[in-house]
Amino acid sequence: METISGIWNNKYVQKLGILDHCNEILTIENEIKRKKNNNVNISDLEYSFDKELMDLKIMLDKYFEIEYNLKEERLKRFEEKSKEN
Numbered sequence: 001m002e003t004i005s006g007i008w009n010n011k012y013v014q015k016l017g018i019l020d021h022c023n024e025i026l027t028i029e030n031e032i033k034r035k036k037n038n039n040v041n042i043s044d045l046e047y048s049f050d051k052e053l054m055d056l057k058i059m060l061d062k063y064f065e066i067e068y069n070l071k072e073e074r075l076k077r078f079e080e081k082s083k084e085n
Helices: 009-035 043-063 070-084
Strands: none
Touching: 009 043
């Protein structure tokens, strides 16, 4: 799997990037809701939203690059929760 490097190897920079993209995603989503209610074309915003999500995924993949059991633990938890509903 291809990954980002350079400054992105620093955990602090990774956390800042992740939080910045989370904030940007929320900002774009709020803008989509506002414009959608006013019957405005939102295709550009939806594309921006998708780009921010992909950037976030790339950063999260880097953040969790070191293999450990957290992903498997969390997947099991999602599975358990889905059975409860």
